[in-house]
Amino acid sequence: MSSLTIGSQKPKRSTYTWLFFLLPSVAIMLVFFIYPILLTFFYSFTNLALTGEAARELKFVGLDNYARMFQDPTVKVSIWNTLVFLIGSAVIGQQVLGFLIALLMKQRNRTFRRVIGTIVLAGWVTPEIVCALCLYSFFGDDGTLNAIITSFGFSEVTWLFTVPMLTVILANIWHGTAFSMMVFQAALDDVPSEIEEAAVVDGASKWKIFTSIIIPYIKGSITTNAMLVTLQTLGVFGLIYAMTGGGPGNSTMTLPIFMYNQAFVNYQLGYGTAISLLLLLIGIVLSLLYIRSMKE
Amino acid sequence: MKGGKRGLMLISSALSLSLLFGCAGGGQSSEPGSPETGEAGENAKTVISVTFRDDGIGENGAFYKWLKEVSASYPNPDVEIKPTPIQASEGDYFAKVALALKSTETAPDIVTEDTFILNSDASAGYLEPLDDRLQDWEDWNNGSFIEAMKKGVTASDGKVYGVPYNTDSRGLWYNKEIFKQVGLPEDWQPKSWEEVLNAARTIKEQAPDIVPIWMNMGKATGEATSMQTYEMLLYGTGERLYDDASGKWIIKSQGILDALGFVETVNKEGLGPPLSKVLNGQAGNTASREYLPQGKLAISLDGSWITGNYLETGAAPWPEYKDVLGFAPMPTSEGQPPGSITLAGGWALSIPSNSKNKDEAWEFIKYALNKDNTQKLVTSSGNITVRTDVAKDPGYTQMPFNEIATAYLQNADFRPSQEKYPEVSTQIQTMVEAVATGTSPQDAMNKYAQDVTRIVGADNVVEK
Numbered sequence: 001m002s003s004l005t006i007g008s009q010k011p012k013r014s015t016y017t018w019l020f021f022l023l024p025s026v027a028i029m030l031v032f033f034i035y036p037i038l039l040t041f042f043y044s045f046t047n048l049a050l051t052g053e054a055a056r057e058l059k060f061v062g063l064d065n066y067a068r069m070f071q072d073p074t075v076k077v078s079i080w081n082t083l084v085f086l087i088g089s090a091v092i093g094q095q096v097l098g099f100l101i102a103l104l105m106k107q108r109n110r111t112f113r114r115v116i117g118t119i120v121l122a123g124w125v126t127p128e129i130v131c132a133l134c135l136y137s138f139f140g141d142d143g144t145l146n147a148i149i150t151s152f153g154f155s156e157v158t159w160l161f162t163v164p165m166l167t168v169i170l171a172n173i174w175h176g177t178a179f180s181m182m183v184f185q186a187a188l189d190d191v192p193s194e195i196e197e198a199a200v201v202d203g204a205s206k207w208k209i210f211t212s213i214i215i216p217y218i219k220g221s222i223t224t225n226a227m228l229v230t231l232q233t234l235g236v237f238g239l240i241y242a243m244t245g246g247g248p249g250n251s252t253m254t255l256p257i258f259m260y261n262q263a264f265v266n267y268q269l270g271y272g273t274a275i276s277l278l279l280l281l282i283g284i285v286l287s288l289l290y291i292r293s294m295k296e
Numbered sequence: 297m298k299g300g301k302r303g304l305m306l307i308s309s310a311l312s313l314s315l316l317f318g319c320a321g322g323g324q325s326s327e328p329g330s331p332e333t334g335e336a337g338e339n340a341k342t343v344i345s346v347t348f349r350d351d352g353i354g355e356n357g358a359f360y361k362w363l364k365e366v367s368a369s370y371p372n373p374d375v376e377i378k379p380t381p382i383q384a385s386e387g388d389y390f391a392k393v394a395l396a397l398k399s400t401e402t403a404p405d406i407v408t409e410d411t412f413i414l415n416s417d418a419s420a421g422y423l424e425p426l427d428d429r430l431q432d433w434e435d436w437n438n439g440s441f442i443e444a445m446k447k448g449v450t451a452s453d454g455k456v457y458g459v460p461y462n463t464d465s466r467g468l469w470y471n472k473e474i475f476k477q478v479g480l481p482e483d484w485q486p487k488s489w490e491e492v493l494n495a496a497r498t499i500k501e502q503a504p505d506i507v508p509i510w511m512n513m514g515k516a517t518g519e520a521t522s523m524q525t526y527e528m529l530l531y532g533t534g535e536r537l538y539d540d541a542s543g544k545w546i547i548k549s550q551g552i553l554d555a556l557g558f559v560e561t562v563n564k565e566g567l568g569p570p571l572s573k574v575l576n577g578q579a580g581n582t583a584s585r586e587y588l589p590q591g592k593l594a595i596s597l598d599g600s601w602i603t604g605n606y607l608e609t610g611a612a613p614w615p616e617y618k619d620v621l622g623f624a625p626m627p628t629s630e631g632q633p634p635g636s637i638t639l640a641g642g643w644a645l646s647i648p649s650n651s652k653n654k655d656e657a658w659e660f661i662k663y664a665l666n667k668d669n670t671q672k673l674v675t676s677s678g679n680i681t682v683r684t685d686v687a688k689d690p691g692y693t694q695m696p697f698n699e700i701a702t703a704y705l706q707n708a709d710f711r712p713s714q715e716k717y718p719e720v721s722t723q724i725q726t727m728v729e730a731v732a733t734g735t736s737p738q739d740a741m742n743k744y745a746q747d748v749t750r751i752v753g754a755d756n757v758v759e760k
Binding site: 266 | 571
């Protein structure tokens with residue numbers, strides 16, 4: 001009897017307590033996440049500007065900002081550049097390189113793992129802007145890379161000017177690979193060695209073990225990691241802004257840089273917020289794709 | 297055990313809540329630019345905050361030093377002048393100022409405004425019209441200010457929103473030693489664009505290691521590309537950006553093609569700097585602080601202020617500049633009247649609408665921009681003056697190039713005082729960079745026409 005009373009009390013209490021304990025995080029989410037997004041959504045339908053006549057009087061302009069976005073050829077260029085940067089530096093660069101490093105480090109001795117791990121981590125713990133300056137001076141006209149190749153008798157290459165997209169992609173790979181490496185290290189450590197040993201006994205080749213055991217086993221980590229680095233890379237601003245400023249021309253103009261230019265160089269905050277929503281939309285679509293692929 | 301867990305959860309939720317309110321509290325604390333009064337009590341002083349741009353050199357900046365000096369000598373004991381610089385690149389400064397001016401919490405009492413953004417900030421209602429106050433200021437009405445300079449601080453509504461304190465002119469800086477070496481006249485006065493190009497061609501032939509002519513041509517150099525390069529060329533063809541009579545932006549014309557043609561020729565014939573150096577945010581400094589003093593550059597189309605770098609207190613001290621450099625006027629395209637052209641910009645002191653101490657701010661502006669103080673500012677910063685009395689003063693004219701640069705102002709033109717100008721200007725930069733990197737002038741102009749039409753509306757553009 002007594003146990004029944006306790007049993008009926010328990011769920012009653014927990015209905016309210018979970019709500020109570022959830023409140024702070026919900027409040028934080030509302031104030032710092034939901035509210036700004038709603039505000040951004042609202043402003044994207046206005047002529048909000050930093051200066052000029054429009055700054056005096058906020059007006060609804062309907063879908064003007066969106067119409068302008070679809071007519072603006074630079075938006076198309078920026079979307080394309082964002083995708084190139086994303087696939088080059090995150091999906092292929094950081095993921096594949098991070099995976100390879102993790103794989104090569106598997107079952108090596110501790111000293112080896114520590115030394116290599118620390119070196120790769122150095123890029124990740126370096127703040128973005130410091131990272132940008134390091135790589136700017138590495139790829140710059142009078143930079144380290146040119147000093148190295150000229151000492152071998154080759155002529156100087158203006159890296160940041162001739163292959164700007166490649167330089168920012170390499171910079172982002174250098175900066176971000178450690179994250180993927182750590183995720184994959186943890187995942188690979190979880191693959192039970194018994195299964196691998198059993199496969200070896202059965203005479204499976206290394207490649208077969210890799211494709212039939214390791215990959216399927218860590219598939220979940222691969223998609224989760226892909227989603228995380230994708231979302232991180234979509235928002236990269238400081239690195240590109242400091243290295244190339246989106247130029248030369250529009251060759252490294254990604255959506256975050258374009259948005260910044262519209263909002264704070266051209267002072268068109270309304271248009272800038274519309275672009276930021278486009279960026280958000282791309283992020284949501286990609287996340288959904290990843291989540292769907294995870295379910296399969 | 298259970299109690300411990302619950303306690304932990306309570307603490308953590310309390311912590312997150314305190315974080316939340318901590319943030320909100322942080323937002324309310326006063327910003328460096330906010331007007332505030334000094335210690336309460338009988339001797340409370342009115343604090344006048346003055347916001348200006350610090351390009352990274354902090355208290356060694358010419359404006360900072362000048363402000364310290366002027367406030368030290370300011371006779372009103374009830375007022376304290378507080379410098380509240382904004383450290384930013386030139387582009388970011390305007391955005392940061394606009395944000396600061398929006399609120400009474402952050403608006404300073406006096407702000408330095410570039411005349412190019414002044415009209416936009418005035419249209420936004422950020423600035424206080426000064427006409428009533430100016431009426432009673434003798435200096436403003438007795439011809440002490442160069443009349444043409446008042447145009448730069450007058451917004452499209454016809455009201456004056458700032459008191460100018462410096463201006464600039466633009467022309468062709470050239471290295472006399474290089475000119476002598478390749479057999480060009482040391483007292484160079486080109487009469488047309490062709491003569492400028494021919495001089496550059498001679499230098500390329502005779503001294504292949506030297507960059508013949510430098511003009512800023514990239515988006516990264518922002519307004520410098522629009523004003524020092526494109527507008528100097530365009531206005532030299534007799535064309536303008538904006539047709540005052542019809543109130544429309546000119547989006548296609550022979551003048552635009554000619555101006556872009558000059559940029560094309562310079563790059564096609566290899567007369568300009570390497571593109572990797574010039575399409576770079578640092579390009580302006582590379583030319584004035586490195587290439588020119590090191591004798592690696594012969595001609596530079598740039599502003600009168602670059603000599604500020606060469607003063608003892610400047611960023612690249614170069615005592616010999618007085619003898620090595622020459623400053624020639626930029627000729628019109630074919631030498632047509634008025635023969636040469638320059639564009640003038642400059643800076644002004646304005647009072648934000650959100651200032652809480654407008655009267656005290658105005659009194660200080662009158663003092664800070666009197667003849668003596670203006671002269672101190674322009675001579676220490678390498679700028680040229682907007683005051684006729686300073687222009688005649690021997691202390692000013694003995695500074696190298698000041699007299700020439702001031703004389704160029706006679707034919708000075710200004711950028712259109714239209715609030716859309718800053719946006720059109722970015723399209724100009726895109727157009728010039730496109731031509732520099734190989735797009736034909738015709739294609740670049742077509743794209744410019746499209747983009748400007750989108751920005752200002754189809755009713756506000758005209759083709760010539």
